[in-house]
Amino acid sequence: MTRLFDTLARPAILTASHSHGLKRSAERIPLTRRVVQRFVPGETVEDVLSAVADLRYSGRMVSIDHLGEDVIDTGAADANVQVYLRLLDLLGERGEANPEGVAPLEVSLKLSALGQALDRDGEKIALENAHLICTRAREVGAWVTVDAEDHTTTDSTLLIVRELRADFPWLGTVLQAYLRRTYGDCQEFAASGARIRLCKGAYDEPAAVAHRNPDEVTASYVRCLRVLMAGSGYPMVASHDPAVIDAVAGIARECGRGAGDFEYQMLYGIRDAEQVRLADAGANIRVYVPFGTQWFGYFMRRLAERPANLAFFARALVQRG
Numbered sequence: 001m002t003r004l005f006d007t008l009a010r011p012a013i014l015t016a017s018h019s020h021g022l023k024r025s026a027e028r029i030p031l032t033r034r035v036v037q038r039f040v041p042g043e044t045v046e047d048v049l050s051a052v053a054d055l056r057y058s059g060r061m062v063s064i065d066h067l068g069e070d071v072i073d074t075g076a077a078d079a080n081v082q083v084y085l086r087l088l089d090l091l092g093e094r095g096e097a098n099p100e101g102v103a104p105l106e107v108s109l110k111l112s113a114l115g116q117a118l119d120r121d122g123e124k125i126a127l128e129n130a131h132l133i134c135t136r137a138r139e140v141g142a143w144v145t146v147d148a149e150d151h152t153t154t155d156s157t158l159l160i161v162r163e164l165r166a167d168f169p170w171l172g173t174v175l176q177a178y179l180r181r182t183y184g185d186c187q188e189f190a191a192s193g194a195r196i197r198l199c200k201g202a203y204d205e206p207a208a209v210a211h212r213n214p215d216e217v218t219a220s221y222v223r224c225l226r227v228l229m230a231g232s233g234y235p236m237v238a239s240h241d242p243a244v245i246d247a248v249a250g251i252a253r254e255c256g257r258g259a260g261d262f263e264y265q266m267l268y269g270i271r272d273a274e275q276v277r278l279a280d281a282g283a284n285i286r287v288y289v290p291f292g293t294q295w296f297g298y299f300m301r302r303l304a305e306r307p308a309n310l311a312f313f314a315r316a317l318v319q320r321g
């Protein structure tokens with residue numbers, strides 16, 4: 001029954017994530033925004049740095065994402081770049097980064113937030129903006145990972161990533177296991193020694209390009225992970241699925257990888273106790289921490305990944321009300 005509910009609810013939630021009316025309503029209700037803080041610790045750089053300090057104190061690494069996507073004017077893209085540059089400057093002042101090994105501090109970029117979707121020269125603008133951010137990250141000793149978005153952007157995103165890696169070989173990118181093409185993409189990037197964050201995928205994709213059955217998605221994830229673990233790159237296991245987490249250690253051993261040769265990644269506010277357990281056990285664990293005013297789409301995708309979170313959301317609204 002739970003699986004059936006999830007299957008039916010997920011497309012509806014993802015459709016709702018594109019509703020401008022719902023977005024405006026949600027953003028105007030202070031109560032909703034307080035509930036959202038489970039997944040998004042705040043809207044400002046100062047908010048996210050406070051959350052990062054708590055995570056670092058517990059032995060976890062971080063990847064910080066400034067929320068915003070599908071930018072349609074250069075002014076908004078430039079503003080997003082400036083936020084990242086300021087964030088990196090403040091992270092650099094903390095002196096925790098380690099460019100020669102596993103960098104505790106990282107930022108995640110959505111290329112559509114940097115201008116990729118602009119009608120004119122979108123790819124060129126996004127590449128130039130990402131290059132600026134990567135240059136600053138290199139100066140402060142942090143890492144950068146380029147996020148994945150819906151499948152229509154994949155070719156453009158990976159093209160930009162390949163160009164950036166010529167100057168920044170430590171640059172990471174995200175591949176989504178539910179896409180049917182991803183096994184081949186994993187083979188390419190594993191052979192080139194890239195850092196790859198492997199996630200299941202959070203967009204409502206058609207069956208022609210993506211696995212839609214949850215069991216098929218999990219099976220695809222494990223197949224892709226084996227390719228990454230066997231390659232020469234640095235795998236980043238981005239999953240909360242206990243079946244995936246339980247399989248990781250065995251796959252790593254088969255491929256001759258120690259605990260420092262890959263990392264787990266989880267989202268801020270999800271399975272916090274498991275995050276701490278992994279860190280205490282000596283694993284590299286990185287927490288994806290988003291911040292910003294454009295939280296609605298991200299929040300809805302978190303609900304869609306596990307529609308049971310709707311019950312949590314409803315309970316929280318009642319309790320806080």
